[in-house]
Amino acid sequence: MLNQKDILSTIEMIDQQHLDIRTITMGISLLSCCDPDPKRACEKIYEKITRYAEKLVKTGEDIEREFGIPIVNKRISVTPMALVAGASETEDYVPFALALDRAAHTCGVNFIGGYSALVQKGMTNADEKLIRSIPEALARTELVCSSINVGSTKAGINMDAVALMGRIIKDTAKATEAQDGLGCAKLVVFCNAVEDNPFMAGAFHGVGEAEKVINVGVSGPGVVHHALQAVKGQPFDVVAETVKKTAFRVTRMGQLVAQEASRRLDTPFGIVDLSLAPTPAIGDSVARILEEMGLETCGTHGTTAALALLNDAVKKGGVMASSSVGGLSGAFIPVSEDEGMIAAARQGTLCLDKLEAMTCVCSVGLDMIAVPGDTPAETISAIIADEAAIGMVNCKTTAVRLLPAPGKKVGDTIEMGGLLGSAPVMPVHPESSADFIARGGRIPAPMHSLKN
Amino acid sequence: MNAIVTVVGKDKVGIIAAVCALLAENNVNILDISQTILQGSFTMVMAVDVEKAKVPVGDLRDLLEELGRKMEISIRIQREEIFDAMHRI
Numbered sequence: 001m002l003n004q005k006d007i008l009s010t011i012e013m014i015d016q017q018h019l020d021i022r023t024i025t026m027g028i029s030l031l032s033c034c035d036p037d038p039k040r041a042c043e044k045i046y047e048k049i050t051r052y053a054e055k056l057v058k059t060g061e062d063i064e065r066e067f068g069i070p071i072v073n074k075r076i077s078v079t080p081m082a083l084v085a086g087a088s089e090t091e092d093y094v095p096f097a098l099a100l101d102r103a104a105h106t107c108g109v110n111f112i113g114g115y116s117a118l119v120q121k122g123m124t125n126a127d128e129k130l131i132r133s134i135p136e137a138l139a140r141t142e143l144v145c146s147s148i149n150v151g152s153t154k155a156g157i158n159m160d161a162v163a164l165m166g167r168i169i170k171d172t173a174k175a176t177e178a179q180d181g182l183g184c185a186k187l188v189v190f191c192n193a194v195e196d197n198p199f200m201a202g203a204f205h206g207v208g209e210a211e212k213v214i215n216v217g218v219s220g221p222g223v224v225h226h227a228l229q230a231v232k233g234q235p236f237d238v239v240a241e242t243v244k245k246t247a248f249r250v251t252r253m254g255q256l257v258a259q260e261a262s263r264r265l266d267t268p269f270g271i272v273d274l275s276l277a278p279t280p281a282i283g284d285s286v287a288r289i290l291e292e293m294g295l296e297t298c299g300t301h302g303t304t305a306a307l308a309l310l311n312d313a314v315k316k317g318g319v320m321a322s323s324s325v326g327g328l329s330g331a332f333i334p335v336s337e338d339e340g341m342i343a344a345a346r347q348g349t350l351c352l353d354k355l356e357a358m359t360c361v362c363s364v365g366l367d368m369i370a371v372p373g374d375t376p377a378e379t380i381s382a383i384i385a386d387e388a389a390i391g392m393v394n395c396k397t398t399a400v401r402l403l404p405a406p407g408k409k410v411g412d413t414i415e416m417g418g419l420l421g422s423a424p425v426m427p428v429h430p431e432s433s434a435d436f437i438a439r440g441g442r443i444p445a446p447m448h449s450l451k452n
Numbered sequence: 453m454n455a456i457v458t459v460v461g462k463d464k465v466g467i468i469a470a471v472c473a474l475l476a477e478n479n480v481n482i483l484d485i486s487q488t489i490l491q492g493s494f495t496m497v498m499a500v501d502v503e504k505a506k507v508p509v510g511d512l513r514d515l516l517e518e519l520g521r522k523m524e525i526s527i528r529i530q531r532e533e534i535f536d537a538m539h540r541i
Contacts, residue, residue: 011528249538
């Protein structure tokens with residue numbers, strides 16, 4: 001018989017500490033949908049996604065009801081679209097995004113990721129066509145997410161792509177001006193992108209993946225925060241142990257749900273992504289965990305060290321709880337999606353430079369950060385270059401998801417609603433990086449990429 | 453297949469009777485019951501066998517929730533595996 005205390009502690013985690021499965025994401029390969037006729041290719045894409053993911057949402061809901069665990073999102077990731085669309089004889093890739101959007105609506109998922117291109121070493125014609133279509137594609141679709149990989153530890157950083165992405169982000173903001181540039185919330189620029197990430201906006205189904213796969217992303221900042229409240233003032237060894245134990249429990253739940261979903265959908269289980277993914281809800285914040293460790297406000301001195309401990313302990317606790325860990329696995333620090341980060345940014349303690357330092361030790365990068373609408377494209381590109389450099393040199397995934405909301409200035413707030421939250425506009429350095437970005441070319445891979 | 457029923461709320465007459473009656477109506481066998489008053493709150497944990505239940509666990513959940521609303525207490529049912537996963541290695 002299970003211990004009554006254990007049972008009640010699980011229920012308290014779900015009821016009061018926002019414990020949930022953040023996402024069940026089905027990865028689907030679209031390589032079989034390539035067709036010289038773009039119209040035919042789009043039909044194949046729609047047909048394949050809706051066939052494979054037909055029962056995804058229903059299955060997620062069934063598991064949620066039987067196990068009493070909230071499963072917040074059901075999502076789909078697909079093969080980077082540039083690889084599929086590249087086979088078609090067309091200049092216009094927007095119809096491919098529309099096909100994804102239609103399929104996502106039919107399946108009832110809340111996002112579909114994979115309007116993507118991998119250009120870390122160079123751009124094919126298809127990659128460039130896809131990238132240039134992003135502003136229109138994101139403006140004309142609702143559920144499509146786009147990601148571009150511009151660098152890797154092995155290949156270096158494609159600075160031509162970095163320069164282009166600065167302009168694309170600005171254009172995407174302009175194309176979705178009526179919604180405060182919401183399109184940019186669905187566009188992420190990566191270095192060292194992973195192929196099995198279940199989280200949006202960066203999810204895509206890598207070419208090394210199987211035909212279809214189930215990946216699950218867990219969450220639980222509130223649970224970790226609650227556990228740390230019980231060890232106030234104790235040494236960091238105790239803090240790390242406490243986080244590990246909590247992460248273990250949370251991940252075991254994710255593993256169970258992933259296996260169950262995989263069995264019911266007759267789809268191979270891929271990975272559990274053991275991430276701490278915050279939401280704008282009170283008590284579901286990563287920033288508040290860092291503050292619980294003894295920082296007055298997230299962003300002050302000590303924040304990077306606190307985050308380093310948290311990120312590492314989450315991995316160590318989670319890795320034994322799952323048969324296969326992957327994705328991004330660590331602590332996310334999206335500003336607009338984290339109540340504590342929003343408060344710290346509004347107060348001015350958390351600034352872009354500190355966030356950049358934090359991305360050296362967190363699971364991804366500069367995420368959901370609102371910057372002034374008149375930020376030059378070159379400055380955005382330079383921010384991407386800095387972030388990609390951190391990823392490239394440290395052999396980790398980094399990413400940039402900036403929101404240059406048209407017409408907004410420092411001190412304004414952009415509201416996106418739901419899980420995307422709200423973001424106070426943060427200042428960027430006014431000094432120009434234009435000549436730096438204008439150089440183009442490629443930043444070579446670091447010495448330690450030569451491991452063979 | 454086992455599930456765990458948990459009942460939490462203000463103590464009153466007939467909670468156990470009502471929950472047991474509903475489970476019996478649906479052919480759910482009770483394996484174990486433990487009940488305490490925790491910080492003034494009635495707390496009951498039951499292990500039940502739902503193998504031969506007349507309805508799936510998801511529907512039992514709806515029935516129990518409805519009963520909970522009527523009695524102004526929280527009643528839930530969850531498959532046992534979730535607790536095993538989180539608290540057993």
